[in-house]
Structure formats: C-alpha cells, structure tokens
Amino acid sequence: MNNVRTYRKNLKLSQLDLAKKVQVSRQTINLIENDKYNPSLDLCIKIALALNTDLNTLFWVDIEGEDSE
Numbered sequence: 001m002n003n004v005r006t007y008r009k010n011l012k013l014s015q016l017d018l019a020k021k022v023q024v025s026r027q028t029i030n031l032i033e034n035d036k037y038n039p040s041l042d043l044c045i046k047i048a049l050a051l052n053t054d055l056n057t058l059f060w061v062d063i064e065g066e067d068s069e
Contacts, residue, residue, distance in 0.1 A: 007051040011051060022043065032047070
C-alpha cells in the first residue's frame, strides 16, 4: 500500500513527470500507484526523494492478521 498518487497530485505532477524524475516508465508509476507492482528499495527511495517525503510516509506494509509468534 502506498501514498504515491496522493503526494504526486499534491505536487501537481503527472505520472509521466514523476516517471521521468525517477527514470522509469509512466506505466510503472501507474502500476505502483495501483498496488500492482512492488518497486525495489532503490526505486522507493527515488520516488520518496522526488516527492519530498520519507519512505515511512509514502509506503507501508499491512501486517494485520499475520501471526506474531
């Protein structure tokens, strides 16, 4: 799960604008925003920097329901 779309729109960036900043295709940004692609840590960092935020704010993992053993 992520906030990429929210932060991108707050900065008035198109998917193509963000894609160019982080050197991936617009389709990759679309897949990330729709939780259909899990980006590498390197790409997550690039996106966070491009959107002027940190990784914890931009991406999170839903661990609800997992065993805590």
